[in-house]
Amino acid sequence: YMSTAKIMDEMLPRFGVEVTVVEQSDISAFEEAIRPNTKLIMLETPANPTLVVTDLEAVVRLAKKQEIIVVADNTFASPLNQRPHDVGVDVVLHSATKYLGGHHDITAGVICTSFELAEKIWDTHTSIGSVLSPMDAWLLLRGLRTLPLRMDRINSNALALAEFLEEQPQIEKVYYPGLPSHPQHELAQKQMKGYGAVIAFAVKGDYAATQRFVSALQLSTNAVSLGGVDSLVVHTAAMWEGAMNEEQMKTAGIPANFVRYSVGLEHIEDLKADIRQALKEI
Known part of the structure; x- marks a missing residue:
């Protein structure tokens, strides 16, 4: 990058x-x-x-x-x-x-x-x-x-998973425009019909704990793309650390415990179960 x-x-x-x-x-x-x-x-x-x-x-x-x-x-x-x-x-x-x-x-x-x-x-x-x-x-x-069919499933999966993540005690903060907790939720409602695949969230832990969580996920692939049929996940700080120093990442709003998760077409209960078991590694 x-x-x-x-x-x-x-x-x-x-x-x-x-x-x-x-x-x-x-x-x-x-x-x-x-x-x-x-x-x-x-x-x-x-x-x-x-x-x-x-x-x-x-x-x-x-x-x-x-x-x-x-x-x-x-x-x-x-x-x-x-x-x-x-x-x-x-x-x-x-x-x-x-x-x-x-x-x-x-x-x-x-x-x-x-x-x-x-x-x-x-x-x-x-x-x-x-x-x-x-x-x-x-x-x-x-x-x-197949774009319309995929987007319907992706939008519904991502919103459900974002709501699920907000309920987990091991999660510090969830960033998803479809959530009322997002600082610009009203603006997103105004100019978007759906909120897409990507969820950003911070786990309650440091860089190492975030790495353990991402590595423990079994259903999603650790890869940098998004918006496809498969769920993908990246430890955001690890993804950008080769191109940005610590201060630049801080300025860009990328803390060490940040995760970017692109939700795919899998069954929502399978996605929840996978995250639930991975959170035990934090």
């Missing part, structure tokens, strides 16, 4: 691109960060891995006043749970590796935008970009055929 700091500090300046990072749940932070040369606002909502939700309508209103393009990474929501275009977002991105493919067997991306912007992106893409292979394109089409 390449940290955001490394991309901003080392890579983008090579292309003459200046970047300002803001707290994406704070609309005033966006307003204060806009400069005379600001051309684009980049969003991700819900955000990885903290599941912070950004007010899409508010950002779009702010950007349109100054003719700034708004780009939203909609991967964590999926196109069925959230439709940023409907509130005026100019460009919507999806990692098709996740929900759209749905079977953990392709690497692909999708850009959804107007014909005018698509032509500009296409011209650059054909010069410096890569092309999806025919086999991967076929696998992506296969995944799209």
Whole structure:
């Protein structure tokens, strides 16, 4: 993984691109960060891995006043749970590796935008970009055929599992936009139809205890993808420690006891039972 700091500090300046990072749940932070040369606002909502939700309508209103393009990474929501275009977002991105493919067997991306912007992106893409292979394109089409059915099951499983986790004494905090306890639950209800697969939670323990918990899980695979048929889990601090130092992770809101769990299509009672037995290792 390449940290955001490394991309901003080392890579983008090579292309003459200046970047300002803001707290994406704070609309005033966006307003204060806009400069005379600001051309684009980049969003991700819900955000990885903290599941912070950004007010899409508010950002779009702010950007349109100054003719700034708004780009939203909609991967964590999926196109069925959230439709940023409907509130005026100019460009919507999806990692098709996740929900759209749905079977953990392709690497692909999708850009959804107007014909005018698509032509500009296409011209650059054909010069410096890569092309999806025919086999991967076929696998992506296969995944799209079952997307609505999978999302129904994923949404219901994830909400039920998030509610279950909140009841466990070994769990310190659960972060899921579908829970009333989420700081931006009302905003999520307003702009999302469902809340997706990913649940973030903190166990009551240190780094080592979190590692033991993740290692004890038997039904979910310890892997970094999300949104597929199988449940996947990662110890978030372990996933990012190669790209971010301790202070950067603290700033990003990633404590040592943080877990990111992507809920799949398994039976909900099996998922609960697996987590219940793994919690004994904390």
